[in-house]
Amino acid sequence: MTPLSPLHPARFIATAFGVGHLPGPTGTWGSLAALPVAWAIERCFGAPVLVLAAFAAVVAGVWAAEVYVASSYRKDPGAIVIDEVAGQWLTLGIGALVMPLGFWGYVAGFLLFRAADIVKPWPVSWADRRLPGGFGVVLDDAIAGVMAGIALALLFEVFG
Numbered sequence: 411m412t413p414l415s416p417l418h419p420a421r422f423i424a425t426a427f428g429v430g431h432l433p434g435p436t437g438t439w440g441s442l443a444a445l446p447v448a449w450a451i452e453r454c455f456g457a458p459v460l461v462l463a464a465f466a467a468v469v470a471g472v473w474a475a476e477v478y479v480a481s482s483y484r485k486d487p488g489a490i491v492i493d494e495v496a497g498q499w500l501t502l503g504i505g506a507l508v509m510p511l512g513f514w515g516y517v518a519g520f521l522l523f524r525a526a527d528i529v530k531p532w533p534v535s536w537a538d539r540r541l542p543g544g545f546g547v548v549l550d551d552a553i554a555g556v557m558a559g560i561a562l563a564l565l566f567e568v569f570g
Contacts, residue, residue: 440491476544504559
């Protein structure tokens, strides 16, 4: 297996332009890095475009993660954080479809997504264990993002 060149586009996408190389909890860094971009997309273009951007991140992320995984010796290298970006955007986009997100909506969306990503309830755990390559790396977080987004939307419906 040949390591990816530092300038390979898949490396930039998979690591969210290098965020995945930060020390410490890379998944949390990826989710945090997704927040200001999600805010800008939502404010400028609306929640439906944020959901579309999340799906675009899933598609690009599957390709980039597949290339990254194929060049490494690991099933899910920690440096890949595009999955967290996509999942976080799905959470926030789904929540924003119900109600515009303010500061606390972003905080709740961040916490709900991180909880779903870390705990991995079914079907997130199934996707994490069973789906191969870049598809598996990204899809478990996309599922976690949808689940957290639904939870966020329900919180808005119940508590306003």
